[in-house]
Amino acid sequence: MTLLKTYSMSSKSWYKSVLLVFAFAMINPMLGRSQELNCQVQINSQQIAIGDNTIFDALQQSVFEFMNNRRWTNDKYSPAERIDCSILIQMDKRLSTDTYEATFQISSSRPIYGTTFSSNVFKYQDESVQFKYLQFDVLDFSTNAYISELTSILGYYAYVILAMDYDSYSLYGGDENWQLAQQIVSNSTSSGQAGWQSFSSRNNRYWLVQNYLNPRFKPLRECQYKYHRLGFDQMVDNVQKGRAEVTKALTMIEKVHKAEPNSFNTRLYFTAKNDEIIKLYSKAEPSEKEQIITLLETIDPANSNKYSDIRTAGQ
Incomplete structure (x- = not known):
């Protein structure tokens, strides 16, 4: 087989x-x-x-x-x-x-x-x-x-x-x-x-x-892997642990943002992911929400207004 x-x-x-x-x-x-x-x-x-x-x-x-x-x-x-x-x-x-x-x-x-x-x-x-x-x-x-x-x-x-x-x-x-x-x-x-x-x-x-x-975008591709395999694919066993891995994965995009601010590929990534991310963190603890909002507003400013909704989501 x-x-x-x-x-x-x-x-x-x-x-x-x-x-x-x-x-x-x-x-x-x-x-x-x-x-x-x-x-x-x-x-x-x-x-x-x-x-x-x-x-x-x-x-x-x-x-x-x-x-x-x-x-x-x-x-x-x-x-x-x-x-x-x-x-x-x-x-x-x-x-x-x-x-x-x-x-x-x-x-x-x-x-x-x-x-x-x-x-x-x-x-x-x-x-x-x-x-x-x-x-x-x-x-x-x-x-x-x-x-x-x-x-x-x-x-x-x-x-x-x-x-x-x-x-x-x-x-x-x-x-x-x-x-x-x-x-x-x-x-x-x-x-x-x-x-x-x-x-x-x-x-x-x-x-x-x-x-x-381009080697500058390797962190974005590494994020793609860790976001899914270490994050979402692990949530069936432990949501909190999986979500923490997603946070680590998204943090890697900061490297790309510093090298290529507001790049085409980063914007495309969040076009596919922003709604899913908001839903994922809607039930997180307040401190975790603030951490991810700060990160997302930096690396994906185009959707910053949407990310602010995470604060009140799930309440």
């Missing part, structure tokens, strides 16, 4: 007993060879007036199959281990017969050990994305070459989702996937499309992956 990521055999097999997995394996020899992503896909085309909407149905199906049917890594996944994620494509404009401008909303989550809950890992809105698509187009993709804008973007976010997930189970476990995402960026730079270049913005696809591979 082969389980997900050799470094994490106990991390993602929590929800299926060994006997159950073995039974399925006996029935279906393909078990353990499943694809990595469980991606929900939705296309919203309400802003575009077009006579035949079947093209958007076809696009939705094509994106769904692209994300879910492709093998992105050489690791072995069981169906229960697939990463829950979603892509919402808001079609904003039709620029020509086959060219569109859209907003991509991407998110992913991972289970919390011993519970039925999940924790948001990644959440991002990529705006003003332009791509070509005709009904019945085949979505070709390669990590070694730029083939189309649509598949480059989808492939890029597939590897970002994988990298973020692997980082949450093993310290710097997402390195290989971050490097593949960076390779897609390098392949796409010459396309001239927005989001792939370093000079067009500090808040884009280029900088997302570039920062995560």
